[in-house]
Amino acid sequence: MKMMKGANRWRRQVPFILLTNGGGVTEEAKAHELSRELGVKIMPNQVVLSHSPMQSLVDKYRHRHVLVIGGAERRCAEVAQHYGFEKVTIPDDIVAWNPSAWPFTSVRDYARPEYNYSQEPIDAMMVLHDSRDWARDLQIMTDVLQSRHRVVGRADWGQPAQIVPVYFSNPDFQWSNEYPTPRFAQGAFRLTLELLHRQLTGGNELKYRLFGKPHTATYEFALTTLDDQARVLDPAHTGFRRFYAVGDNPESDIMGANNHGWHSIAVRTGIFQHPDQVAHRAELQPKDIVEDVEEAVNLILEKELAM
Amino acid sequence: MKMMKGANRWRRQVPFILLTNGGGVTEEAKAHELSRELGVKIMPNQVVLSHSPMQSLVDKYRHRHVLVIGGAERRCAEVAQHYGFEKVTIPDDIVAWNPSAWPFTSVRDYARPEYNYSQEPIDAMMVLHDSRDWARDLQIMTDVLQSRHRVVGRADWGQPAQIVPVYFSNPDFQWSNEYPTPRFAQGAFRLTLELLHRQLTGGNELKYRLFGKPHTATYEFALTTLDDQARVLDPAHTGFRRFYAVGDNPESDIMGANNHGWHSIAVRTGIFQHPDQVAHRAELQPKDIVEDVEEAVNLILEKELAM
Numbered sequence: 385m386k387m388m389k390g391a392n393r394w395r396r397q398v399p400f401i402l403l404t405n406g407g408g409v410t411e412e413a414k415a416h417e418l419s420r421e422l423g424v425k426i427m428p429n430q431v432v433l434s435h436s437p438m439q440s441l442v443d444k445y446r447h448r449h450v451l452v453i454g455g456a457e458r459r460c461a462e463v464a465q466h467y468g469f470e471k472v473t474i475p476d477d478i479v480a481w482n483p484s485a486w487p488f489t490s491v492r493d494y495a496r497p498e499y500n501y502s503q504e505p506i507d508a509m510m511v512l513h514d515s516r517d518w519a520r521d522l523q524i525m526t527d528v529l530q531s532r533h534r535v536v537g538r539a540d541w542g543q544p545a546q547i548v549p550v551y552f553s554n555p556d557f558q559w560s561n562e563y564p565t566p567r568f569a570q571g572a573f574r575l576t577l578e579l580l581h582r583q584l585t586g587g588n589e590l591k592y593r594l595f596g597k598p599h600t601a602t603y604e605f606a607l608t609t610l611d612d613q614a615r616v617l618d619p620a621h622t623g624f625r626r627f628y629a630v631g632d633n634p635e636s637d638i639m640g641a642n643n644h645g646w647h648s649i650a651v652r653t654g655i656f657q658h659p660d661q662v663a664h665r666a667e668l669q670p671k672d673i674v675e676d677v678e679e680a681v682n683l684i685l686e687k688e689l690a691m
Numbered sequence: 692m693k694m695m696k697g698a699n700r701w702r703r704q705v706p707f708i709l710l711t712n713g714g715g716v717t718e719e720a721k722a723h724e725l726s727r728e729l730g731v732k733i734m735p736n737q738v739v740l741s742h743s744p745m746q747s748l749v750d751k752y753r754h755r756h757v758l759v760i761g762g763a764e765r766r767c768a769e770v771a772q773h774y775g776f777e778k779v780t781i782p783d784d785i786v787a788w789n790p791s792a793w794p795f796t797s798v799r800d801y802a803r804p805e806y807n808y809s810q811e812p813i814d815a816m817m818v819l820h821d822s823r824d825w826a827r828d829l830q831i832m833t834d835v836l837q838s839r840h841r842v843v844g845r846a847d848w849g850q851p852a853q854i855v856p857v858y859f860s861n862p863d864f865q866w867s868n869e870y871p872t873p874r875f876a877q878g879a880f881r882l883t884l885e886l887l888h889r890q891l892t893g894g895n896e897l898k899y900r901l902f903g904k905p906h907t908a909t910y911e912f913a914l915t916t917l918d919d920q921a922r923v924l925d926p927a928h929t930g931f932r933r934f935y936a937v938g939d940n941p942e943s944d945i946m947g948a949n950n951h952g953w954h955s956i957a958v959r960t961g962i963f964q965h966p967d968q969v970a971h972r973a974e975l976q977p978k979d980i981v982e983d984v985e986e987a988v989n990l991i992l993e994k995e996l997a998m
Contacts, residue, residue, distance in 0.1 A: 484869045486874070516795050517824070519879075522825075538871055538872075539872055557890065561791050561794060563789065563792055563844065564809075565834060568829065568887070572890070575886060575887075576887075579882060580882075580883075583879070583882065
């Protein structure tokens with residue numbers, strides 16, 4: 385939720401984005417889904433998914449071999465290809481090439497084993513969504529990390545230093561669904577990869593880069609997206625006066641907003657329920673607390689009208 | 692491989708067992724499979740699987756509710772029931788009861804959701820074989836550990852101390868299949884459960900009991916099994932003079948043998964390839980090194996003939 389410069393403009397339209405640590409589909413597919421669910425037309429450029437800022441990696445890896453982890457079937461590979469990555473492999477492709485790579489996983493009909501993976505170095509590993517098979521994906525990722533040739537399925541392990549970059553799209557440790565208690569999210573998978581990497585290397589720390597809230601790459605990407613929207617509404621747009629961020633997750637929504645100078649508003653519809661939950665850490669404390677998103681919007685309008 | 696007391700006896704028959712950290716099936720099924728593969732009749736009481744010594748837990752948990760983890764379909768539940776556990780649940784049952792418990796796993800046709808699991812306390816958790824869905828199983832196990840009522844699917848988390856015992860059948864961190872590099876085994880799953888338990892409890896260490904090589908419960912069970920065999924061959928049997936143990940895994944086969952006074956012989960058909968691998972730890976060093984099991988048997992016969 386953003387307020388444009390110029391007192392009257394927000395009466396007509398306020399640039400806003402839906403900024404989520406979810407993903408696993410294209411921005412187009414998510415906008416379509418949200419439009420249907422909310423009964424409000426949401427454009428693809430109003431949706432920022434956890435992996436949306438990873439488009440900044442396309443320049444570097446467009447023609448290189450990337451291993452994409454997470455999501456249902458081939459969907460994250462399709463997201464990556466849609467972004468512009470041209471040489472994408474998923475773990476299912478490797479298991480289809482050699483089922484003994486992870487014998488507890490069956491070969492899927494959506495697998496496309498296009499290479500001899502023991503000869504085809506992997507240039508980067510990108511976790512775009514929750515892994516659907518932790519053990520298999522952890523095994524294949526550590527195989528690549530341990531390989532002197534950045535491959536899998538070759539007895540060339542013992543790589544002393546990490547030579548393959550690893551990117552994660554979502555730092556959240558847990559997420560909430562309709563179940564009464566939170567479920568493990570991509571952050572739990574990442575901690576597990578770090579643990580197993582230490583075990584296999586005698587204590588080396590995994591190096592990686594995080595996208596998604598509360599990280600800066602995501603807020604920079606969000607700002608660019610909002611500026612683009614604002615320039616359509618007002619070609620003279622040069623910047624925003626205030627940013628409001630509404631969210632339920634203290635570790636991502638509230639901390640991200642606080643750290644980037646956005647006015648944080650916590651809703652009680654998810655993880656955040658009570659200020660006691662965040663009493664011990666200043667960076668997790670919201671500027672305002674409301675029940676739900678509708679209340680948050682009304683609060684923002686009140687605040688802006690009073691200025 | 693055991694040598695009986697009495698110089699002539701081993702010429703006729705030497706009590707031996709096949710002692711593996713594998714499992715996931717009954718001893719009967721494994722004996723049948725091995726008889727077919729080896730072309731030698733192997734009796735069920737000559738097979739000691741990783742979970743065979745867990746039969747000692749039946750006295751305690753016969754009528755109680757145990758969550759059994761690992762293995763294909765319902766097979767480990769069937770093993771547990773075969774041992775005498777009467778009230779067995781597997782994670783698939785819980786997901787069938789409430790699919791939002793782990794929404795990335797589909798409900799299987801072999802699930803038997805017999806209870807309202809939010810009302811049915813779990814008395815023990817037993818990992819009988821490799822988990823086929825780490826994230827789901829880690830989620831459900833930590834749900835139970837965090838629950839004040841030892842249940843799942845109730846918002847009663849925050850259990851300060853561990854009240855549900857956890858048993859593992861196999862401590863191995865890795866295992867070897869036909870793939871060129873070792874694959875993660877149950878020990879890697881256990882380390883991950885320990886990590887996530889620490890994360891969720893602010894640093895508490897998971898308490899658990901380990902079965903399988905190199906642990907004493909397994910060697911005690913093996914000894915009982917060998918004594919039973921020997922008494923069939925010789926009713927006057929009172930004990931063994933020497934124990935030989937042949938295996939490829941330094942951490943389980945060799946260390947287990949060394950720690951329990953068995954003569955350890957390493958074969959080069961699996962994990963062990965070269966003494967350099969174990970140069971740094973005395974307990975992992977085999978007494979003898981041979982190429983394969985046949986050479987090991989010949990070596991043992993030579994040694995015994997020379998005595």
